[in-house]
Amino acid sequence: xxNSLFIILSLSLFSCKHESKFDLNKDLYQFSEKMENGDTVxxxxxxxxxxxxxxxxxxxxxxxxxxxxxxxxxxSSYKKRTQLxxxxxxxxKASNPLSFENYLKFLNKENKPHEKGDFPxxxxxxxKQNRKFYDDGLQDKFMKHDRLFIVKENIYPKDSFFKxxxxxxxxxxxxxxx
Numbered sequence: 747x748x749n750s751l752f753i754i755l756s757l758s759l760f761s762c763k764h765e766s767k768f769d770l771n772k773d774l775y776q777f778s779e780k781m782e783n784g785d786t787v788x789x790x791x792x793x794x795x796x797x798x799x800x801x802x803x804x805x806x807x808x809x810x811x812x813x814x815x816x817x818x819x820x821x822s823s824y825k826k827r828t829q830l831x832x833x834x835x836x837x838x839k840a841s842n843p844l845s846f847e848n849y850l851k852f853l854n855k856e857n858k859p860h861e862k863g864d865f866p867x868x869x870x871x872x873x874k875q876n877r878k879f880y881d882d883g884l885q886d887k888f889m890k891h892d893r894l895f896i897v898k899e900n901i902y903p904k905d906s907f908f909k910x911x912x913x914x915x916x917x918x919x920x921x922x923x924x
Contacts, residue, residue, distance in 0.1 A: 770875040775847050775854075776840045777872075781808040788871045789846065793891060793908075795884060798823045800908070802898075804846070806836060819907045829907045836901070844900040850879075852893060858882035868894075 766782045773780035777787050786807045793800040800821040807814045815836040819829045840847040853868060858880045860866065866878035867890055881887040898905070 768872065770870065770872040770877060774870065774877060775851055777847060778806065778813050778836060778838070778845070779840050781806065781813060783808050783811060785872070790869045790871070791894060792865065792867055795887060806846075807833075815901065817902065817905075821908070827907075829905075831902060831905065838901060844897050846897060849894060849897045853879040853890065856886070856890065858886065 766785050768777075768781050768785050770777075770787070781787065786805060789804040789806070791802045791804075793802060798821075800819070800823070802820075803818045805816045805818070807816070813836045814833045816833040817829075817831040819831075821827045838845045842848065850870065860878070860880045864878075867881045867887060868879045870877045881890055
């Protein structure tokens with residue numbers, strides 16, 4: 747009888763789930779510091795423009811008091827290409843100018859009202875909460891992408907998925923005198 751009571755109490759203690767206090771709306775600009783074990787935040791970026799279709803998803807997961815980042819990229823303009831970079835420890839402090847938090851602050855200041863359709867430049871998701879950021883045309887989109895690429899390069903300096911080789915120089919044409 748004592749053993750079965752002990753087992754029941756033990757199981758009830760282990761079956762209790764900790765409810766995270768993380769709130770995307772309140773903690774967005776300090777998410778790396780405010781996330782709790784078991785939390786996952788996804789940042790989905792739309793890199794598409796004109797006839798170029800691409801996106802990246804950054805998945806932040808807190809496990810054993812350590813924040814991990816995993817990145818998935820896809821490009822499908824001519825031929826579909828994908829890349830999944832392995833999970834790595836995210837060491838960038840929220841106060842660092844090259845952090846995702848500071849990039850999100852920048853997007854918040856530069857956010858444009860969304861009009862037709864729902865094609866956000868970037869969406870941050872945590873459970874059923876999400877926050878969307880929009881652009882105001884190609885020039886605004888490219889300026890915001892340039893800023894993202896600086897943040898991304900700080901975290902993944904060797905990632906060359908979207909980098910292209912420079913085209914070869916034009917052939918040298920010798921002037922023929924007639």
